[in-house]
Amino acid sequence: MISAQYLGMPLEVNDLDHENLNYFAYCAKHDFRLQRCASCKLLRYPPTTACPWCSELNSEWVSVEGRGTVHSYTEVHHAIQPAFKPYTPYLVLLVELDTQSDMPTKEEGLRVIGNLVRPDGVLAPKAEVERVGIGSRVRMVFTDVAPGLALPQWTIDETALAGTPWRYRG
Amino acid sequence: MPLPREDVEATTPKFLRDKYAIVGVGETSYTRGSDKSTRALASIAVRNAMADAGLKPSEIDGMLSYQFNDSVFSPFVAGDLGIRLNFYMDVFGGGSSTEALIGIAIGVIEAGLCKTVVIFRSMNGFSQVRIGGTGVRSAIPVSGDMMHSRAYGWQSAGQMFAPTFMRHMHDFGTTAEQVAHVRVAHSHHASNNPKAYYKKRVTAEDVVTSRMICKPLHLLDCCVETDNANAIIVTSAERAKDLKHPLVRIRGVVGRCCKPRADMHYQAGPISTVAGHYAKDILWPNSGVSPEDVDLTGSYDAFTFTTMLQLEDYGFCKKGEGGHYVSDGTIMLGGKRPNNTSGGHLCEGYTHGIAMVIENVRQLRHDADDSCPIGSDGKRQHTYDYREGGCRQVKNAEVSANFGWAMPGTGSAMVMRRG
Numbered sequence: 156m157i158s159a160q161y162l163g164m165p166l167e168v169n170d171l172d173h174e175n176l177n178y179f180a181y182c183a184k185h186d187f188r189l190q191r192c193a194s195c196k197l198l199r200y201p202p203t204t205a206c207p208w209c210s211e212l213n214s215e216w217v218s219v220e221g222r223g224t225v226h227s228y229t230e231v232h233h234a235i236q237p238a239f240k241p242y243t244p245y246l247v248l249l250v251e252l253d254t255q256s257d258m259p260t261k262e263e264g265l266r267v268i269g270n271l272v273r274p275d276g277v278l279a280p281k282a283e284v285e286r287v288g289i290g291s292r293v294r295m296v297f298t299d300v301a302p303g304l305a306l307p308q309w310t311i312d313e314t315a316l317a318g319t320p321w322r323y324r325g
Numbered sequence: 326m327p328l329p330r331e332d333v334e335a336t337t338p339k340f341l342r343d344k345y346a347i348v349g350v351g352e353t354s355y356t357r358g359s360d361k362s363t364r365a366l367a368s369i370a371v372r373n374a375m376a377d378a379g380l381k382p383s384e385i386d387g388m389l390s391y392q393f394n395d396s397v398f399s400p401f402v403a404g405d406l407g408i409r410l411n412f413y414m415d416v417f418g419g420g421s422s423t424e425a426l427i428g429i430a431i432g433v434i435e436a437g438l439c440k441t442v443v444i445f446r447s448m449n450g451f452s453q454v455r456i457g458g459t460g461v462r463s464a465i466p467v468s469g470d471m472m473h474s475r476a477y478g479w480q481s482a483g484q485m486f487a488p489t490f491m492r493h494m495h496d497f498g499t500t501a502e503q504v505a506h507v508r509v510a511h512s513h514h515a516s517n518n519p520k521a522y523y524k525k526r527v528t529a530e531d532v533v534t535s536r537m538i539c540k541p542l543h544l545l546d547c548c549v550e551t552d553n554a555n556a557i558i559v560t561s562a563e564r565a566k567d568l569k570h571p572l573v574r575i576r577g578v579v580g581r582c583c584k585p586r587a588d589m590h591y592q593a594g595p596i597s598t599v600a601g602h603y604a605k606d607i608l609w610p611n612s613g614v615s616p617e618d619v620d621l622t623g624s625y626d627a628f629t630f631t632t633m634l635q636l637e638d639y640g641f642c643k644k645g646e647g648g649h650y651v652s653d654g655t656i657m658l659g660g661k662r663p664n665n666t667s668g669g670h671l672c673e674g675y676t677h678g679i680a681m682v683i684e685n686v687r688q689l690r691h692d693a694d695d696s697c698p699i700g701s702d703g704k705r706q707h708t709y710d711y712r713e714g715g716c717r718q719v720k721n722a723e724v725s726a727n728f729g730w731a732m733p734g735t736g737s738a739m740v741m742r743r744g
């Protein structure tokens with residue numbers, strides 16, 4: 156059982172939820188791992204009991220590089236959870252990993268959710284939020300929530316060539 | 326891969342086409358502060374639907390409802406109204422449930438479980454459980470699979486759907502101003518609907534200058550959470566012939582049709598495509614009609630964008646041209662194919678889709694409850710003058726289509742016809 160408080164929210168992963176327990180245990184060590192199917196060898200996100208492509212139950216957890224491109228996003232101005240309000244506007248990013256991009260079909264990929272954060276895992280300030288949009292290159296960092304629990308997050312990849320991302324300017 | 330039009334195996338085999346009808350509809354008022362329990366609201370709506378159909382409680386023997394653990398269960402409503410049930414079921418879910426439950430009603434009647442089914446949705450969507458996620462819903466612990474969504478402040482419907490809307494703008498150049506015309510159209514319709522919660526007409530500029538909620542959604546791109554209950558009665562067209570309204574027949578139904586990876590639909594793209602892309606290949610062949618045959622639509626408007634995306638993916642325009650379709654006058658009263666003539670969820674009130682079906686039933690009866698005078702035959706004498714405060718009946722409405730929305734990856738649909 157993992158149980159912790161984060162930004163005013165109780166977070167819980169119960170003892171029967173083996174897939175999420177394993178996932179977050181690796182995240183706590185800042186090691187981003189996904190399940191690789193024992194049969195078809197495809198990686199999958201988020202953690203699932205069986206393989207979305209072949210229904211195989213067996214898988215192994217393998218380390219995956221936390222780099223990718225913003226596939227889409229929303230910029231939240233009206234926060235629902237009270238503790239997010241001081242951080243508005245904040246970004247929720249849907250990031251397509253470089254790993255297994257366009258696989259197994261052209262319209263599929265590993266699209267991993269996260270906020271835009273500073274490298275230390277705190278939600279990014281407005282000036283950084285306004286630099287990021289569809290096409291932005293990002294790298295994974297972690298927000299340490301409690302001993303044994305960290306959330307995978309995204310920060311601007313300052314080493315990437317700076318193209319102009321697509322942003323909704325309204 | 327599209328299914329061949331004449332060889333579809335799905336929930337509504339062709340031989341059931343036109344065999345079932347909607348014979349009664351009813352609702353409560355739309356308020357923010359009902360001062361009533363969901364049990365009371367549901368009982369009032371079901372009672373109104375029975376009165377509308379001219380059916381006695383003893384003539385109803387089936388009941389279906391849908392909810393998010395936020396409403397009364399069928400046995401209490403049946404008890405309130407003296408209905409003895411041969412069948413009931415209360416299912417989990419919100420938007421996209423109405424059409425799906427109509428399909429289930431057809432199925433259970435066809436299977437002999439009961440003869441006449443009332444479907445209801447009752448919610449204090451403003452004063453008790455707000456779907457937008459504030460209040461009770463934001464206090465629940467974040468557990469299990471929600472660790473990949475709510476833990477990131479990604480929780481409300483608008484926040485969850487926004488990546489789909491953004492990607493559509495990116496992929497096709499759709500603009501917020503174009504999509505704002507959904508609100509413009511629905512606000513015009515609501516101004517002619519005496520029971521609508523918001524009756525004020527708005528402009529596209531009003532929409533895009535309203536407060537930002539989560540990009541690309543402004544406040545006026547979002548629907549209005551209200552307290553209300555609605556009910557619909559389904560029975561065989563054969564029985565319906567003896568009842569008092571013009572027959573409104575069910576041509577075909579799609580129920581909670583999904584994109585791949587319904588658990589996390591963003592894994593399967595294109596993410597600017599919604600479930601209608603799959604549902605259309607069941608809906609049109611089973612209904613035996615095409616988009617061109619449809620006189621009016623009821624495309625779910627939790628947000629302006631949901632209406633646009635569904636009209637596009639069900640084939641009313643080419644992929645990517647939804648922004649143009651909803652902003653060129655087509656979906657307004659007086660246009661070629663009006664959408665949500667009641668004002669929909671954006672303006673009339675939030676019902677998880679059921680009121681949009683009720684509106685189209687009334688339209689096909691040629692009895693939209695607008696401000697036109699009632700004649701000696703008890704029917705509205707429609708003027709077809711759509712100026713503010715006037716008529717909202719679509720002239721010669723014969724075929725309607727409803728498109729329910731649960732999320733980008735899941736939708737339901739139904740075609741009805743008059744006669």
Ligand SMILES: [Zn+2]
Nearest residue numbers: 192195206209
């Ligand atoms: Zn596999």
